[in-house]
Amino acid sequence: MARAPRTAAIRTRTDTQPLRFSPAVQMGSIEGAKAENGVAAPACNGGDQRNGGGGGALPDGEAEAGRRGKVGAAAAVLPLEVGTRVMCRWRDQKLHPVKVIERRKIPNAGPNDYEYYVHYTEFNRRLDEWVKLEQLDLDTVEADIDEKVEDKATSLKMTRHQKRKIDETHVEKGHEELDAASLREHEEFTKVKNIAKIELGRYEIDTWYFSPFPPEYNDSSKLYFCEFCLNFMKRKEQLQRHMRKCDLKHPPGDEIYRSGTLSMFEVDGKKNKVYGQNLCYLAKLFLDHKTLYYDVDLFLFYVLCECDDRGCHMVGYFSKEKHSEESYNLACILTLPPYQRKGYGKFLIAFSYELSKKEGKVGTPERPLSDLGLLSYRGYWTRVLLDILKKHKSNISIKELSDMTAIKADDILSTLQSLDLIQYRKGQHVICADPKVLDRHLKAAGRGGLEVDVSKLIWTPYKEQG
Template identity: 40%
Template sequence: MAQRLYTQNDYVLALCREDQGQERLPAGIMKVRDVQPQYYLRFGKINTRLDGWYAHDEVELLRGLNLEKFRETIEQIKLSKENLHNVPEVERLIMSGYEMQTWYYAPFPQELQNPEIYCCEFCLNFMSSKRQYQRHLQKCSQKCPPGNEIYRDSKVCVFEVDGAIQKNYCRNISYIARLFLLHKTLEIDVDIFYFYVMYAKFGDSYKLVGYFSKEKPIHNILSCILTLPCYQGKGYGSLLIDAAYMLCSRENNIGSPEKPLSDLGYLSFMPYWQTRIIDFLSSWPDPTVSIADIAKHTLFTAVDICDSLRQKGIMLFRSSNEVVIYLKPEYVEEFYKRMVKSEDKAHHYLDSQYLHYWPVNPFMREWKGDLEPFKLDIDLNK
């Protein structure tokens, strides 16, 4: 007897593989492949990057009491269906010897809409088959990215690539970012962006680990930032943010990333801001400090400083409208231990002496105009 295939109107239970869950969770069927058969599942209260294709024997139809038990979650899934982004056709990206499970849909040309695509890490051209990829690696003459090398130390190097000059390279790196960033708008019009691409040294070779882009006429330190999934959790995200603020420093500017931040962007920037601010406060010699003092030494905007301090519970508001920063020495020590333990950063930091970058049109931003509304005297001893 032929097995009954489920439809896009059905709801099922399944183990969320990417979440490494041990309990079956309710999910909605977004798309069906009849040949295998397979179902593309959208889980309820879990980030959409954990959606994926599941075989028929991996799912169980929700019915009866179970359907009522998960009614609230099912309503959330229904809402997701109404705002559904396209189901990704590209499921795996093979690059630099890694096979990366993609998270989101990217509008690749039809010839690349395959479950598996390959990418050369230097020219960033895509191939639809392993055979094409192997032949390309033998013939590709580009052994470093295009653009200008603006930073190199013993561990990493950074290239500045102009989207107006290297359009194909920059469009392709935008395609890669779209596979892993939900709110990433594909930068087809790459002319107005600079792309800062980071490569890390592994033995005698360099591997692409991530990049950030920056819109040319805008003062944000970056528009988009991505660390490839195979290198996440190893400190490269912080190095990319470091590089963005280094460029900001050379421009005599304070800056902030383009808002709103994605969930991964928030998780990257907030610890970075907090660590830098606490590092500054712990060595500040005076009994009082202003937001302007912090901004001038960190290059963070007043809004980012206040958000970081409030989120960590360091900035407190008294009934008398006074604002204080409550920073105990033992808290600083405990904070650093926790940060080092939770983030395996391999203890590498960028050094501005290796930065070879000068802006074409440097400008001096008016400190007072940007910071005066947030100029608060804060007593570190209270």
Template identity: 40%
Template structure:
């Protein structure tokens, strides 16, 4: 099996080269090696070098003391009773609810999804509380103007407008032609901004990894459920360590695009959706008056939301909807799919986006639903069609994305429904005769699900259709699967199946890949039957593709 095209090589990870070799004092008088190297100190700067070294070494731990409930403040670390044990947690917010303070905590070394609102009785105040370190005032050079003075603001405004001197000397860029005071002030502002951004979210983020080039940083995110580390060659074990990936997903949350303080604090402790009670993961912009309630009640058919159980029960008596308000385009023995136009069903689709925002931290769309189609997967019983999950796609995508947002509700996760949603999105792409890929960047769980699907789909096609696929090319694989060539190449590289042999790249099926394919065949999985898909690609006018501003 051959694949024409340029050589595909995986570059080495550049992060290992980014090491800080030394720390300067700021005035150019001395240089001290920070990684065990030698220090070259000028004779006249010995005292300043010793002072800098002692200051760097004397990083004191945060102060601790026994505290009362009224003394607690945002930023301190307290011990909290959780699942029969005490865990160290950081207080992110303190809000009075119904006459008593309620604390929003983030458990140290645990995923952001486990952040929760707790009541005072769960705090263990018999153990010392770690207080946040006070911020040290930044010392500027003698005669420097404070950043809060009108003169400083005037300098910032003046710096934005290019001067004639800058136009006359285009080779001089940035801060090269600024006065010395402005340079130092600009550096101080940048340092303060970086410190403030670091303090906004103490949980590491995977968005920097997933937005990086696929061959470099995406390789650090392997699927923990379906992808098999034994497929990776021994020389890449350091890059695809299963233990490290578990630690990454355990200590980091989904990608955040809203850095506002309110967006990192979950506003509901519990939601009731049908017969399930679910703990939300993230913030969702529901009406603020509902956040005072202990539980948010959501109708599982029309997705309307209520603050009290009495209001919800009165609504259920009147609600007659028993399935998503769209066309049923697929039905088999287990699931059904409905297509809903966001332009025709404004309220229902907006409510659906509000629900998904509770479990997708990176999701930003929850109001303008007109240019999107929603495909909802349901299971049916005597009461009606119950929502399992959904994915949305743009009516006209300039980047050929076949999925804009995808979610399986938590009560149905780890049952194979997420894989079914992904497979259905590619079946629609096959009907359209296009190649498709999910919109980037993906969340951490979305990236895991897609990589598992890509791996299993390609290995199954190559093995089951052999020897027909003996001389298959990358373009032919893309045509058969509707996957983009970039996704295919990345998956083959991840599975170590792309080899360079006699001047060309070949796809090599290793023993571990074959064994894993046989193991997956033994598992009974739900599959999409293309013959039961009754759907034609919709055609829209330019007016139907616009946002409803």
């Protein structure tokens, strides 16, 4: 649920060569990935949880015990063991620290010829990948250490600012509801991407995370998706045969919005179970914390498409429970990598609130939010609320703001508190809306993305359908 700058470096397209998007391309640079994804504290009530803690020094004895010693190329034992830490040459031709997560024998090669699945310890797991031995600098191989001692040394040396930057190998946003044992189980089960690439329509896309496809697909480095029905296949020839038979040119649901070349389709998970399950498989490749629902009957899927004379091509989607006691108006959200940085994510969030307004309800996204999800929602809430405060000359309450926007009161309160726009006086919250301060916050929140033209939305809430 649920971004750093991602510029689109695209290979020249031929009839047989799809456009390709890789994690490096989507992020612009590995430094961009670090700034956005690699290190952040868990969210707390919709805001950042800033842990206190000053600097400190580890006693000499413990510091020595926690220090990793270099082994060196001459003493490095091949094949490298799982857990080894070493420097690895990435696509930017720079060396970055990695930890070996898994290894596999190269067929028909020597006894020490292995490929290694590595995690770049500075960055989000989406960059994890298989590398060859020549990419590793064996002079930097580090001996095994007691990780608990290392963690203690790291913790004591952190400044107050650094303490917010927790390596995602310990706590990733989106996993803060898990206890330590569940988090370890999740990381162990999903530690290695089972599918490296997919082809979807015109695009070849490098995946980010593990997705629990049926076992018979786990030996496929690349899967081929029909972009209309989302059936997936192991071979290009299978996809080509399928496309000759598939009569769909858009998602199998009702078109509820059309504005220019953009369309939104509502897909009922109960009526289109296979499509809903395939969509979940696809989405999990790009969402680390997503729970994969096999029982999609309880969900509606809102699929955003770009339309041309060939059909309606999926851009992204969000899902929503048909009935939510917690007032959730969005369960999961994804913009596919080739379409990111174009305002579609903001559009999907805004669209979910327009549906809530049609229902006459307040809404909120399902928790926990990922790090990127929280940033997107905080930006949306900020823009919507401050636009109203700028135009509203008289006093306005949190309840009135909630009624106008369909944003849950708790989200309004946490957003305004994070912007220091709310005070507690005489037993009640008071909004302090200085115009210059509002302008400064609006500028920092950035552009609102694509707007939803409500006049083009033709939709009946689910409870009123026959």
